[in-house]
Amino acid sequence: MPATKFQGSARAAFGFAVVAAIAMSVAHGQVSTVDEIARYRAALQDGNPAELWEARGENLWKSPRGPKNVSFAACDLGQGPGVVKGAYAQLPRYFADADRVMDLETRLVYCMVTQQGYTQPDAMKGPFGGPGNKSDIEALVAYVTSQSRGVKMNVPLAHPKEKEAFALGEKMFVYRGGTHDFSCATCHAEDGKRIRLQDLPNLMTVAGAQKAYTTWPAYRVSQGELRTFQWRLNDCFRQQRFPELIFTSDASIALTMYLARNANGAAFDAPAIKR
Amino acid sequence: MRKHFLLWGCAGVIAVAMVGCATAQSDVDVSRQAAAVLKSSFKANGQAGLDRLDQDETQRLCTQYANKALPKDVAEMIEKLNTASIKWPADGKWLGDWKNGERIAQEGRGKQFSDDPKGPVGGNCYACHQLTPQEVSYGTIGPSLYQFAKLRGYTDETRKYAYGKIWNADAYSACSNMPRFGHSQILTEQQIKDLVALLTDPDSPVNK
Numbered sequence: 001m002p003a004t005k006f007q008g009s010a011r012a013a014f015g016f017a018v019v020a021a022i023a024m025s026v027a028h029g030q031v032s033t034v035d036e037i038a039r040y041r042a043a044l045q046d047g048n049p050a051e052l053w054e055a056r057g058e059n060l061w062k063s064p065r066g067p068k069n070v071s072f073a074a075c076d077l078g079q080g081p082g083v084v085k086g087a088y089a090q091l092p093r094y095f096a097d098a099d100r101v102m103d104l105e106t107r108l109v110y111c112m113v114t115q116q117g118y119t120q121p122d123a124m125k126g127p128f129g130g131p132g133n134k135s136d137i138e139a140l141v142a143y144v145t146s147q148s149r150g151v152k153m154n155v156p157l158a159h160p161k162e163k164e165a166f167a168l169g170e171k172m173f174v175y176r177g178g179t180h181d182f183s184c185a186t187c188h189a190e191d192g193k194r195i196r197l198q199d200l201p202n203l204m205t206v207a208g209a210q211k212a213y214t215t216w217p218a219y220r221v222s223q224g225e226l227r228t229f230q231w232r233l234n235d236c237f238r239q240q241r242f243p244e245l246i247f248t249s250d251a252s253i254a255l256t257m258y259l260a261r262n263a264n265g266a267a268f269d270a271p272a273i274k275r
Numbered sequence: 276m277r278k279h280f281l282l283w284g285c286a287g288v289i290a291v292a293m294v295g296c297a298t299a300q301s302d303v304d305v306s307r308q309a310a311a312v313l314k315s316s317f318k319a320n321g322q323a324g325l326d327r328l329d330q331d332e333t334q335r336l337c338t339q340y341a342n343k344a345l346p347k348d349v350a351e352m353i354e355k356l357n358t359a360s361i362k363w364p365a366d367g368k369w370l371g372d373w374k375n376g377e378r379i380a381q382e383g384r385g386k387q388f389s390d391d392p393k394g395p396v397g398g399n400c401y402a403c404h405q406l407t408p409q410e411v412s413y414g415t416i417g418p419s420l421y422q423f424a425k426l427r428g429y430t431d432e433t434r435k436y437a438y439g440k441i442w443n444a445d446a447y448s449a450c451s452n453m454p455r456f457g458h459s460q461i462l463t464e465q466q467i468k469d470l471v472a473l474l475t476d477p478d479s480p481v482n483k
Binding site: 167168171172174175176177178179180181182183185186187190192193194195196197198200237238239241242243244245246249250251252254 | 305306308309310312313315316317318319320323324325327328329330333334337338341342386387388389401402403412413414415416445452454455459460461
């Protein structure tokens, strides 16, 4: 497939850029390291393979699928049946039909089950892609989120269940556990910190939450995959030495609600590209 | 006592009328609910079981005071509790091999559900600290440890502090961001001695 070939060569080129950046930084010291990493990040913006996921996702969104052979035309993401434009900028939100606060991934699964006739386990299958195993959910998320690019984040906090999810997410963010005593706040509660050379957003500030949240999903160069916010949370908890966060679980939605709401007012700018 | 009063007060309101209880829901109740929702939102994977979500007293208190100033008496209690947990070396020796220490400081694997349970477990010190000047890829969550003993002296006191701090950071600074490597059985006594050597051996590049 041409897509695979493109990803492979893109990864090789970016890989070379990383090696070059690090080699140069060793020669020039710490200030230069930061400069080189910034230059590397800027170079990434030139072409974003996330477009391949967006195109595949658009096709999935518009094609009849599942046992009932229907498309997502009747799927209401909060802005009316089938409306994708600007929908992601107002998620998560409370959905009366499900009587639950839902993020995008959870809502997609809901539509696949209630409208397309998939079983819950089938709809939840393969949320994160790997080599030779592309995820439909990641592609659908890429397409839907691309339709909010440039739209200001405007996550509602009106319904009692929206308020509850936000309050729970706020608490979960500082919950310490695991072998290492880590919480989200261990790495994401101070400005200007890094893990190794990776900058860490301070998610407890509006500016930090805005910058981070509006740049997910993202094509991850190091993985050759487009990654969603559900993946971002799952992988943070893996590194926190927690057990595995269940896809579309209540905690995943509460944390997403907390971070998305804190990003309100910023223009959504994803799918992005990250190292 | 105060917490109990609040809970009973809330229950009383429910008995009379539902109105008002939601807004009067205490911070403690929200925390309790958050912990319960977290526990139903994870699944065991590999070596990471659901028991990792169970908090010990230190984790519980540090969570409770995460967004507030830690009261002095609570901080002292946490430090005392954790000081008592430090297992000092039986042979009275502090220094291992700094070269092994460097490998342990570089190693990021260990204890993640994606890690081989029989594979290496490191301290991943460089994730948060500067150590040797040769390694430029270091994080900044913790302070720079470059010239650790050159600045503090190559003394038993410095070495004992390094050993104790790595074993249980909360003994020195309640609710530290640093894992309790000995206490939580992440690193062995020998690995901690190797890290003490990385920090306090005059031959270690950290002190050059």
